[in-house]
Amino acid sequence: QVQLVPSGGGLVQPGGSLRLSCTVSPRTISTTTMGWYRQTPGNQRELVARAATWGTFYDDSVKGRFTVAIDEAKNSVFLQMDSLKPEDTAVYYCYGHFFGRDIFGEGTLVTVSS
Secondary structure: OOEEEEEOOEEEOOOOOEEEEEEEEOOOOOOOEEEEEEEOOOOOOEEEEEEEOOEEEEOOOOOOOEEEEEEOOOOEEEEEEOOOOHHHOEEEEEEEEEOOEEEEOOOEEEEEOO
């Protein structure tokens, strides 16, 4: 059974940075597509960033501030978040595309506040 284990998140001041990571277990399973969604109360989960062999995708709200990357050696996906804004506050979920479907990890809370 594939599991995605996230780490990172927490409280940061506006303008600060955070790095989220998510590791695939077992490490023998890999994928070409991984990324991050986020969700705020009362709203649907939205795709923030995705990394795939054919390229990357960023939501317009995070372009130029967030960077997503897959580390194949570590079987992980990272989300470097810079110049954070209060509106980036959300629960962030990593995901990977395995066996024809998207599998999500548990959410990790990111709070941007002074």
